[in-house]
Amino acid sequence: MHVFAPTPYLRLSVLAGAMLLTACGGGSDPAPAPLSFKTLANVQPLVIGHRGASGHLPEHTLESYSRAIEMGADFVEPDLVATKDGVLIARHEPNITSTTNVAALAQFASRKTTRKVDGVDETGWFASDFTLAEIKTLGALITDAERPQQFNGLYKIPTLQEIVDLVKARRAATGRDIGIYPETKHPTFHRQLGLGLEDRLIAALNAAGWNSRTAPVLVQSFEPGSLKEMRGKGLATRMIQLIDGDDYDLKTGRITYAAPFDRPYDWAVSGDTRLFSAMVTPAGLAEIKTYADGIGPWKPYIVPVKGALDAAGNLRDVNGDGKANYNDASSQPATTLIDDAHKAGLFVHAYTFRNEQRRLAFDYNKDPKAEYLQFYRLGLDGLFSDFPDTAIEARGSYLKELGR
Numbered sequence: 001m002h003v004f005a006p007t008p009y010l011r012l013s014v015l016a017g018a019m020l021l022t023a024c025g026g027g028s029d030p031a032p033a034p035l036s037f038k039t040l041a042n043v044q045p046l047v048i049g050h051r052g053a054s055g056h057l058p059e060h061t062l063e064s065y066s067r068a069i070e071m072g073a074d075f076v077e078p079d080l081v082a083t084k085d086g087v088l089i090a091r092h093e094p095n096i097t098s099t100t101n102v103a104a105l106a107q108f109a110s111r112k113t114t115r116k117v118d119g120v121d122e123t124g125w126f127a128s129d130f131t132l133a134e135i136k137t138l139g140a141l142i143t144d145a146e147r148p149q150q151f152n153g154l155y156k157i158p159t160l161q162e163i164v165d166l167v168k169a170r171r172a173a174t175g176r177d178i179g180i181y182p183e184t185k186h187p188t189f190h191r192q193l194g195l196g197l198e199d200r201l202i203a204a205l206n207a208a209g210w211n212s213r214t215a216p217v218l219v220q221s222f223e224p225g226s227l228k229e230m231r232g233k234g235l236a237t238r239m240i241q242l243i244d245g246d247d248y249d250l251k252t253g254r255i256t257y258a259a260p261f262d263r264p265y266d267w268a269v270s271g272d273t274r275l276f277s278a279m280v281t282p283a284g285l286a287e288i289k290t291y292a293d294g295i296g297p298w299k300p301y302i303v304p305v306k307g308a309l310d311a312a313g314n315l316r317d318v319n320g321d322g323k324a325n326y327n328d329a330s331s332q333p334a335t336t337l338i339d340d341a342h343k344a345g346l347f348v349h350a351y352t353f354r355n356e357q358r359r360l361a362f363d364y365n366k367d368p369k370a371e372y373l374q375f376y377r378l379g380l381d382g383l384f385s386d387f388p389d390t391a392i393e394a395r396g397s398y399l400k401e402l403g404r
């Protein structure tokens with residue numbers, strides 16, 4: 001039944017509304033009233049191009065951000081780290097070994113070193129040991145073997161300034177309200193190197209004329225101290241507290257916590273023993289509201305994922321591929337987090353949505369759009385996607401459901 005109509009109950013209710021208007025003499029052919037969004041601002045959910053369109057092109061390149069904008073993303077998301085000469089560039093990690101071709105370049109072989117990042121030893125090449133001029137000789141790599149490899153090494157590492165310039169040019173050319181969503185990455189790590197990210201980001205946004213509440217800028221961090229510092233130093237943009245976890249326990253459906261993903265690293269340094277989970281309690285949300293405007297939780301804080309167990313208590317291989325893993329787990333009833341955050345006056349932008357089959361729970365039936373729709377229907381205010389094209393296609397389906 002209703003194979004042509006994915007949400008028959010919604011369509012019926014719209015139809016009933018239209019009939020009622022007609023019966024009341026509301027005029028000829030009144031347009032049915034669209035259903036309301038459940039988002040905090042009663043607007044459609046935002047699609048944020050996570051590291052650009054990183055499912056398609058090497059992440060954090062101007063080409064990746066451009067592709068996301070072409071696909072219709074509302075925001076592009078640069079993660080920020082600092083070079084040796086103090087320039088903000090877009091990389092997901094201070095350690096640039098996996099996202100660039102640096103390991104293959106003989107002239108930089110001696111730069112290989114071991115550094116402690118958030119308490120964990122990492123060996124490789126670090127952005128903070130390279131000047132911007134040196135960084136500009138590197139080529140970016142795509143980090144997922146399942147994604148297109150033919151662009152590896154072709155694109156440069158962009159500076160924050162180049163990203164601002166790109167977005168401004170695209171705003172002017174398209175008339176669209178495209179924004180940037182910069183993240184201070186490992187703020188404590190950078191501060192300890194004397195390369196604090198906060199002053200540099202504020203200076204860049206001041207120079208761009210984008211240090212205001214209405215600027216097309218959302219600033220995010222996992223470390224509350226970074227956001228609080230920027231607020232204290234006059235950053236006026238909207239800000240987002242990211243909320244992480246280490247892994248899923250598919251047997252219980254619970255998020256697990258292990259260092260360094262158990263708590264913000266500035267909490268670890270200051271001796272605050274709370275976990276990230278403290279942030280999603282009413283008290284935690286109220287605390288975030290004192291310095292930020294929204295939260296950016298990992299997806300399972302909103303929709304937990306849980307597997308079925310066999311008689312021996314082991315995870316069942318539900319899809320019959322011989323392995324028992326995430327693909328055998330199914331999404332569970334949503335938590336109250338979106339409603340709780342909205343009650344606290346905070347919007348909710350969840351991460352990260354990806355298309356690959358190995359990243360989809362069993363009950364999405366291998367269709368990434370099913371996951372997007374589930375979250376849109378809950379009133380999520382925005383989401384980070386490696387595939388903005390799929391996110392926007394699913395948003396189109398959602399808008400149709402609402403009669404928009």
Ligand SMILES: [Ca+2]
Pocket residue numbers: 317318319320321322323324325327328
């Ligand atoms: Ca399986």
